[in-house]
Every structure is written in structure tokens, then in C-alpha cells.
Amino acid sequence: MKTIIRDATLDDLSFLVGQFDEGVSGGHFAGQPGVPTARIWHEWLRKRLMVRKCFRPDGSFIVEQVRIATSIAEVDGKPVGLLLSSPETPADTSAIEIYMLSVLKSVRRQGVASALIRVEEHRHVAGTTFYARCYPKSTWAIGFLQKHGYRVERISPDSGMHYLRKP
Ligand SMILES: CC(C)(COP(=O)(O)OP(=O)(O)OC[C@H]1O[C@@H](n2cnc3c(N)ncnc32)[C@H](O)[C@@H]1OP(=O)(O)O)[C@@H](O)C(=O)NCCC(=O)NCCS
Numbered sequence: 001m002k003t004i005i006r007d008a009t010l011d012d013l014s015f016l017v018g019q020f021d022e023g024v025s026g027g028h029f030a031g032q033p034g035v036p037t038a039r040i041w042h043e044w045l046r047k048r049l050m051v052r053k054c055f056r057p058d059g060s061f062i063v064e065q066v067r068i069a070t071s072i073a074e075v076d077g078k079p080v081g082l083l084l085s086s087p088e089t090p091a092d093t094s095a096i097e098i099y100m101l102s103v104l105k106s107v108r109r110q111g112v113a114s115a116l117i118r119v120e121e122h123r124h125v126a127g128t129t130f131y132a133r134c135y136p137k138s139t140w141a142i143g144f145l146q147k148h149g150y151r152v153e154r155i156s157p158d159s160g161m162h163y164l165r166k167p
Contacts, residue, residue, distance in 0.1 A: 001075055071120060081103040133162070
């Protein structure tokens with residue numbers, strides 16, 4: 001299977017919406033209730049920015065804007081996988097978060113996510129660290145990341161969220 005990795009465009013909208021909605025219903029991603037998924041992706045692709053809430057240990061939070069990059073894995077001219085990354089903290093590219101990763105069910109376990117993460121890691125300078133958060137339901141993703149050298153740094157006792165880092 002020849003997999004091409006490229007930047008996402010607005011032509012990928014329906015694929016991205018489908019994967020996102022499936023991931024939300026499977027408990028792998030956080031949804032944004034009340035906001036249509038197509039609108040979320042349209043804005044992410046157009047602005048290449050995401051607005052996110054960043055919580056402090058005391059429960060207070062700040063809202064920040066962060067740059068994002070979305071890669072598509074394509075097989076036979078069709079999108080089959082996506083990887084969205086962003087700096088772990090804005091304006092600091094020394095640590096990159098693998099924010100979202102998803103592969104079409106019909107082509108899973110054939111190396112598509114591996115190709116996406118390999119290309120993503122090589123896009124950044126040597127010495128960059130990589131970070132990911134996985135919900136407890138995402139056991140395949142946790143195993144996948146561990147296979148690619150990520151270690152579980154912490155598991156939230158409240159939510160079961162797994163925090164992984166490489167190296
Ligand atoms: C996790 C996911 C992205 C992996 O994509 P993929 O293209 O199938 O992954 P690859 O083929 O590149 O890698 C396979 C490795 O991933 C892990 N893995 C993937 N599917 C697995 C499964 N069904 N059971 C156990 N391990 C699995 C294993 O480590 C596997 O290695 P192995 O085949 O040598 O055992 C895909 O299953 C997916 O989209 N899941 C739903 C969304 C999700 O969980 N996203 C991550 C949120 S943090």
C-alpha cells in the first residue's frame with residue numbers, strides 16, 4: 001500500500017468531519033457540543049489556529065491561541081488518515097503535541113498512522129520533544145505511541161487521561 005503524506009486542504013473537509021465525529025463518539029476525542037464539526041474544521045483549516053483552554057492545577061484556566069498543522073495520509077488519491085499537531089505551548093516549538101490522530105477503519109493496522117507520525121516527527125528539528133494525551137478508551141493509540149518510543153509520563157487519577165512523551 002503506497003501512502004502519501006501531505007498537508008490537509010478544504011477538499012478534505014468531509015473526511016475530517018467523518019473521522020472527528022467517529023472519534024468523538026468512540027471516546028477518543030473531545031467534541032464541542034453545539035458547534036457543527038464542519039464549522040470547527042473549516043476554521044482550523046482556514047486559520048491554521050486553534051483556540052484552547054489550558055487548565056492550571058488549581059482548576060483555573062486560560063484561553064490561548066495556538067498554531068496547528070494537519071497532515072493527511074492518502075492512498076490511491078483518497079484520504080485515509082489524519083494527524084493534527086500543535087506546539088505544546090504557543091510560541092515554543094521545542095515541544096510538539098500530537099493532538100489528534102485517526103485512521104479510516106478499513107485500512108487500520110497497515111502502517112498508516114506510523115507513516116503519519118514518522119513524517120510529523122521528521123518535520124521538526126533534532127531535539128524536539130513530542131507529547132500526546134489519550135483518553136482511557138484509546139488503548140490502541142496508547143499501544144501505538146509506546147511502540148513509537150513514547151512513554152506514559154502520568155495517568156490522571158480523575159479522568160484516566162494518559163499523558164505520553166518522547167523522549
Ligand atoms: C490508533 C490508530 C490511529 C492506529 O492507526 P493504524 O494505522 O492502525 O496504526 P499502525 O498500523 O501504523 O500501527 C499499528 C500499531 O498500533 C497499535 N494498534 C493499532 N491497532 C491496534 C489494535 N486493534 N489492537 C492492538 N494494538 C493496536 C499496535 O501497537 C500496532 O502495532 P502491531 O500491529 O505491531 O501490534 C487507529 O487505531 C485509530 O484511528 N483509532 C481511533 C482513533 C484514536 O484512538 N485516536 C487516537 C486518540 S489519542
